[in-house]
Amino acid sequence: MTQARTARARVRTGMAFEDHAEVISVEGDRRMRAVSPDRALRAYRVGAQVTPQLMWL
Template sequence: MTNINGWTSHTPALDLLISDPTGMQPLCGREEFTSLLRDIVADTAPRLFAVVQEYGDRVDGRVAAWGMAFEDHAEVISVEGHRRTRTASHEQALRAYRLGTRVVPQLMWP
């Protein structure tokens, strides 16, 4: 059974939120379109960074977390997987990994 909007009981619910592209012309050929998508990926890819903790003055250190720096925020997850945070910037991610005055975090870019 079809209703006034073209919906049937077999229509995936999310299709109701997306315009039907049937009848629309492709922007370009397959190769060019793939190239355009690769450019979008390259332009929007986040930068990977590590939050390292230095114990004392070069006494010891470790990678405490890994993060992705996006244009407008950063996502960080601890290496143990217990802490996941979203911060306004990659620099703000350091706050969560400072432990008193003896453990100082810093960013490192691979």
């Protein structure tokens, strides 16, 4: 039997603007500016095991 491992990359906060999106990691050591929120998600994809998601509040 094989156990699946789940890795999680967490973003503390992110903001979507008309012309770009910005995200900051939970640890505060990673900050990114992307052309859109969907493009920012690509940086958090790790192989086929991790699927990043947006949560709008």
